[in-house]
Amino acid sequence: MPAAEVSASDTKAPVVLFLGTSLTAGYGLTSDEAYPALIQSKVDSAGLDFRVVNAGVSGETSAGGLRRIDWLLRQPLAVLVLELGANDMLRGQDIEAMRGNLQEIIDRTRAAHADAQIVIAGLKAAPNLGEPYASRFEATFVELAAENGATLIPFLLDSVAGVPELNQPDGNHPTAEGQRIVAKNVWEILEPVLRQVES
Numbered sequence: 001m002p003a004a005e006v007s008a009s010d011t012k013a014p015v016v017l018f019l020g021t022s023l024t025a026g027y028g029l030t031s032d033e034a035y036p037a038l039i040q041s042k043v044d045s046a047g048l049d050f051r052v053v054n055a056g057v058s059g060e061t062s063a064g065g066l067r068r069i070d071w072l073l074r075q076p077l078a079v080l081v082l083e084l085g086a087n088d089m090l091r092g093q094d095i096e097a098m099r100g101n102l103q104e105i106i107d108r109t110r111a112a113h114a115d116a117q118i119v120i121a122g123l124k125a126a127p128n129l130g131e132p133y134a135s136r137f138e139a140t141f142v143e144l145a146a147e148n149g150a151t152l153i154p155f156l157l158d159s160v161a162g163v164p165e166l167n168q169p170d171g172n173h174p175t176a177e178g179q180r181i182v183a184k185n186v187w188e189i190l191e192p193v194l195r196q197v198e199s
Contacts, residue, residue, distance in 0.1 A: 013051040015075045016043070016194070019065050019105070020083030020121070023156065024056025026179060028168050033176040038183035039190065048194050050078060061087045062101035069105050073112040078197050080109050081190065083121040083156060085141070092129065095136050099144065106148050117193050118150035121186075124161065153189045156182060 018024050018036045026034025036054040043050050055072055057064065065084045082105060088098040102120075109116055122141040125134035145152035157174070159181050160166045166178035174182055 013049050014078035016050045016052050016079045018054050018081045020056040021060045021086050022058035024083050025058050027058050027173045035179045035183040042187050062098045066101045066105055069108050077113040077116050079117045081119045085123050089125050099140050120145045120150050121153045121156040151193055158185050
């Protein structure tokens with residue numbers, strides 16, 4: 001099992017856990033260029049006392065995240081940022097199975113850390129999968145957030161997806177500049193959550 005990266009911040013600080021795919025892991029980049037590391041810098045600059053843990057794994061599916069979550073929940077968790085589903089979609093996997101996995105991750109997180117806040121990263125489907133699949137896929141994140149009282153990042157890759165100069169040659173993974181924009185998208189939603197937790 002890959003070790004989740006830990007920032008240099010106080011190891012006793014409550015954790016903001018980013019459970020995700022290669023988008024979170026920072027595929028093709030250094031760990032410092034991935035958006036969770038950039039979020040740690042924003043946390044520190046804001047004077048907030050949280051430790052970001054990047055538990056992104058390239059190729060991870062919702063089922064894979066579910067298999068890992070119990071091990072990750074042994075930390076003093078304050079916030080779970082859930083970025084899973086992109087690989088389920090790229091493989092054309094069943095949306096209801098994905099939804100069930102994400103719900104179970106949320107349930108286990110709250111069972112282990114009753115006060116933990118949940119932030120769900122919204123994603124969009126590839127156009128080649130067709131409109132019915134895309135609509136159901138994209139609605140899943142909105143519905144999960146509403147049903148679980150979670151906070152939604154409307155679209156993780158807003159202003160990055162489909163912009164060639166902000167993505168690596170594969171067209172799917174942000175460049176370092178693209179990751180900075182992703183960090184901005186996340187921080188706009190996450191900062192108020194962290195301030196609420198710390199208050």
